[in-house]
Amino acid sequence: MGNKRFVSEDVEFFKVGKTNFVLKVDTLVQSTDIPNQMSLQDAARKSVVACVSDFASKGVKPEFGLVSITIPKKLSDKKIKDIASGLGKASKEFGFKFLGGDTNEGKEIVIHVLLFGSTKKIILRKGAKTNDKIITTGPFGYSSAGLKILLEKKKASGKFSKKAKKSVFRPNPKLKFGVENAKFFSSSMDSSDGLATTLHEMVKQSKRQFTISKLPTNRDVLDFAKTNKIKPFDLVFHGGEEYEIVATISPKNLSKVKSNAKRQKISLFEIGKVSAGAGVVYKTGSKTIKIKNKGWLHFRS
């Protein structure tokens, strides 16, 4: 066993022989991470999704999990069962097995998930090469639109509202796609801290510049932004809670990855390219603007 890595990564890992053991912990706290409208089944699932999404971005299948649940003394049996059921279903959905865990008593619900797996090769946040293409595995903006609908009563059509809330309550990490395609990535990262934050971390570690020329989003997100006088740019880059993979890919591998995405019915967005330099810029027409490294704040009830 040994660990020679001192930079920030989506997962923790350590090498034994030729195998990398991969671990990720995530903590979901009721007062900070669970909107009132969210079911405990979905909250429990989301605590798993947060880890699964990091595994997906590294192309590693989680194999085992441990869970610790802190619950208030007065929590009903029904609600405890909802948490257990959400966790159990999530482990089936993402194909790993919970080995065990513990329960504790506390003032609010805290769900703490640890997943682990193994891989021969691990794709890092570092490694983007000049001329690589930048992709995302899905559109951005739905989750922050969803939170704005839930918490700030922003206006939206019934159809859009449903879609946006679903992306908050039941995010869909692209595990199968990541496991299948990570071998084609020169670098990759989970996007759940927000797209701008993710791109900035990747350029910093790769010592390159990313030029974004296409917003990875859909027409209905732009319409929602317009109706509510929100800048689409902010929804897409500074929203957060999108559990997508952001990766850089050599141009020679792009068509293969695109056809794999199509087969899996994943909306792959090619959003820009890697060049020598530093920072993240957005190029629209003849205008080039800097994208700020501005994160997002946890939901607070």
Place this chain on the structure above:
Amino acid sequence: MGNKRFVSEDVEFFKVGKTNFVLKVDTLVQSTDIPNQMSLQDAARKSVVACVSDFASKGVKPEFGLVSITIPKKLSDKKIKDIASGLGKASKEFGFKFLGGDTNEGKEIVIHVLLFGSTKKIILRKGAKTNDKIITTGPFGYSSAGLKILLEKKKASGKFSKKAKKSVFRPNPKLKFGVENAKFFSSSMDSSDGLATTLHEMVKQSKRQFTISKLPTNRDVLDFAKTNKIKPFDLVFHGGEEYEIVATISPKNLSKVKSNAKRQKISLFEIGKVSAGAGVVYKTGSKTIKIKNKGWLHFRS
């Protein structure tokens, strides 16, 4: 990777080739596990001790750790530093390295520690043989006396009070002893859920009877019990929070283990022996009584 074990153990483990990977999570919750008089440095250390003690009982050295800390928004920088410092010092004390972790915001402090390591052979709770001797790596009763002094204002001399409170605030798991001697154990278990609970779990898994003929405790615990009209039997068997190893050892290995304990200045107690049958009994003079499988409750503020 594979997991074929469905019985309760001190640690979780899974086999890769000939190596067992060993994991343990522990969650320390402010309102449930931290008495007011306890410093946050000691609380943080204790969250590590709870895992280390389980590793000790299995004879495995923890090599890496992950930590998740949930903290209230209003917690002072000083207190956050105390938690970090307590964790950092504990990792040095027990010789492992924290790989990383995360922090979260919540209503109260929750410290969640994961430790992992590896071993060729793992000693189980199951495996006690007829005629084996039963040992503990230290005396019982100090921790529950300490909690009674702290929470119920029980009477004690200054010297005893200090010793008893120290066993609550800074328990001393016998990691080095466990790592060195586990090869001589036929079965073993961490005792922190209480001695009676531990012995009952071991007999259940080994399908044997344990006959206890000596209380693993000291004169000053008996004096404290007498002064406060508490049964010494209850303090020793049903106290809990003693981070000791309870193990069974073939008579032929006992002198070796005893001399190892002496070299490490550990008070080894030989408390009884294993026989055919079931259950746990206490034999004092000509009287034999059943020891109930009665646990203990978490401290509640």
